[in-house]
Amino acid sequence: MPVSIDALAALAGFGFGLSLIVAIGAQNAFVLRQGLLRRHVFAVVAVCAVSDAVLIGIGISGVGLVIDRLPVVMTIVRIGGAAFLVVYGILAARRALRPSTLSPDAGRASAGLAATVATCLALTWLNPHVYLDTIVLLGSVANSHGDARWLFGLGAAIASVVWFTTLGYGARLLRPVFARPLAWRILDGVIALVMFAIALSLILGI
Template sequence: MESPAAAALTGLLTGAALIIAIGAQNAYVLRQGIRREHVLPIVAICALSDAVLIIAGVGGMGALVAAAPGLITAVKWLGAAFLIAYGLLAARRALHAEHLDAAANGGGPVPLRTAILTVLAFTWLNPHVYLDTLVFLGSVATSHAGQRWWFAAGAAGASLLWFTGLGYGARLLAPVFARPMAWRVLDAVIAVVMIALGISLLR
């Protein structure tokens, strides 16, 4: 019989493989981490959201999502609109850094409420998060039978470790982003990633 530790390790590695990728959510966490702005609530929302979805998937919610393709389609359109809009804002920041002092800090300060709503949108308007957590991880967990909740714990742990490392580790890049041009390049990259992801959802 599989041990709890083995199931948890499998969940950790499987979760990490799904989470560690260039995406809209990771790009936003990175940007806010470099700015050292609202990092704790942003990391907490990302990790807790993944944990809730993983638990729901292991508990059988994935079958309901798979049976309701219209829900995923609705999320896809909303997510695409949000990503493209955010990408255009990032492109505007990259092209029009009117105030160099503000640009050196990545732009003006973001209110906590705005940061929370933005990271919630990046998390919950991403149709892939439902397919990855509710459907895929939920399906894989069934192969671990009685140890499926240890698998879920490992997958949720991967999310916590990744977002904590990304959010708080990003400050190591602060010296590089002391120059306005570095922020303009980062915003240009974010703009390309966001708009490309949005278009990919529409296609």
């Protein structure tokens, strides 16, 4: 049975979406940590997936061309994102350097739903790379599929849901490894380095 053009577009969008999402970054590091803590995982996964779907839709609708021609917007987002990532990186480094803040129970008690969602939104919407990947790049590729562009976008959105759900809920499989404080120190140390590296790339415009 031959595969339809629409199905191929959706599959292409799924694969392309995964290629952009599956990478070490601020958002993925946050989802992983929340999954390990089993704290507000559904809310975090939902925020990430819905945000990606919205950004993908914006890109396909052609707004990406407008953003691409307004560098001042990206500059503002880049500076704001870098500042936020530095602060978040400092907090992660503090957790790594202070064993008293490392237990999962402490992590559960310290971050409420509102604070967790706000952090997740900031990590998503204050990252210029998200706009370049979803709105500009993915939007451009999707529009190259003509009438099937929205199915391409649907495939990419589904890829986002699959990835963040797997990352958030699959993280619990690593819980035995993180039964020791040293594992949490290493994780938070890596998260701090990732945040600082991304912040530096934003400042340098890389």
